[in-house]
Amino acid sequence: MELKVGVVGVGVMGTYHAQIYAGLPGVKLVGVADPDPMRRRVIEQDLEVPAYADPEALLGQVQAVSIASPTSHHYQQTRLFLEAGVHVLVEKPMTPSLEQARELVQLAExxxxxxQVGHIMRFYQAVADLPNLLGNPWVIEARRVSNNRRIRDIGVILDLMIHDLDLILLLLREKPMRYTVVGQALDGRDEYAHAVLEFPSGTQAVLTASRVSPQPERSLTIAQPGEVVRMDFTNDPYTELSIHRAMSNGELGGPTHVHVERTSIHNENPLRRQLKHFVDRIQRDDPPLVTLEDDLLALEMALELSKALNSLPQDRRVMPYPR
Known part of the structure; x- marks a missing residue:
């Protein structure tokens, strides 16, 4: 039996959701909702499904829904569908506050x-391979920068940096002890942020996120004993993996050279993989890739950094992470 699904919010990301659902086997896209009449007309013409102004119009028609509206609407809309017995995939960040997110988690349970929270980086093949490459890292550096201020209701930490916070927390499986954060706000929103997190294992994570950088970059670099592992995600759908190892000629104090292994990893439509996972969890009772506690931890850390950055935007802040 086909799973009847809908999409709330058909901007850039929501349109991708709708297009993928329309082509997934075992799934029937029954409609979308968006307040913008032009977006509704485009979806009705391209996908030949009804488009409504109000998400409530989807109630009674759908068994599952993607929420791809602005973050400020996530709590209200996710709650609406959960209370109606509808499964929900909500784009990251789940909500603008940790209290709202916890309430939704409890309601779903x-x-x-x-x-399910739409952290698309979890579904990159290159990211799935990362645990096999991880040793005892000294430093993990993540850079996610662009020149795109399309998202206006949240700052750069909740918009972009949360991707890398999520990956690092999942890789290390520990909470940071303390952090440093600096940045710059424009028009009331943080648009550039640089954070350093210190973990109990001794690993430091260095994260940079920007929506005002001229040259786009998405990369993750892991420095660990004997090697440096770097993943460059900039050129989708391929991730360029390079492993740099120092090689010695065996003589004490003799010269060394760096041997580099390079691999190109094809990431087969991570959004499709994410939506297929969501559908399989409903139809086949597949286990989740991560837990909702993992989602809450990434959101908690992003909110903590954002709060610190915006409280004293001109100062450097070094603060203990609350336990």
């Missing part, structure tokens, strides 16, 4: 519904 009480109702026995799938609630």
């Amino acid at each position: 009480r109702r026995g519904l799938v609630l």
Whole structure:
């Protein structure tokens, strides 16, 4: 039996959701909702499904829904569908506050519904390979910069840096002890942020996110004993993996050279993989890739950094991470 799905919010990301659902086997896209009449007309013409102004119009028609509206609407809309017994995939960040996110998690658990957060980086093949490359890292550096201020209701930490916070927290499986954060706000939103997180294992994570950089870059670099591992995600759908190892000629104090292994990893449509995982969790009861506690931890850290950055935007802040 086909799973009847809908999409709320058909901007750039929501349109991708709708297009993929329309082509997924075992899934029927029954409609979308968006307040913009032009977006609705485009979807109705391209995908030949009804488009509504109000998300409530989808109630009674859908068994599952993607929420791809602005973050400020996530809590209200996710709650609306969960209370109606509908499974929900909500784009990151889940909500603008940790309290709202916890409430939604509890509601989904009480109702026995799938609630999944759209952290698309988890579905890159290159990211799936990362645990096999991880040793005892000294430093993990993540850079995610662009010149795109399209998202206006949240700052750069909740918009971009949260991707890399999520990956690092999943890789290390520990909470940071303390952090440093600096940045710059424009028009009331943080648009550039640089954070250093210190973990109990001794690893430091250095994260940079920007929406005002001229040259786009998405990369992750891991420095660990004997090697440096770098992944460059900039040129989708391929991730360029390079492993740099120092090689010695065996003589004490003799010269060394660096041997570099390079591999190109094809990431087969991570969004499709993410939506297929969501559908399989509902139809086949597949286990989740990560837990909702993992989602809450990434959101908690992003909110903590954002709060610190915006409280004293001109100062350097070094603060203990609350336990």
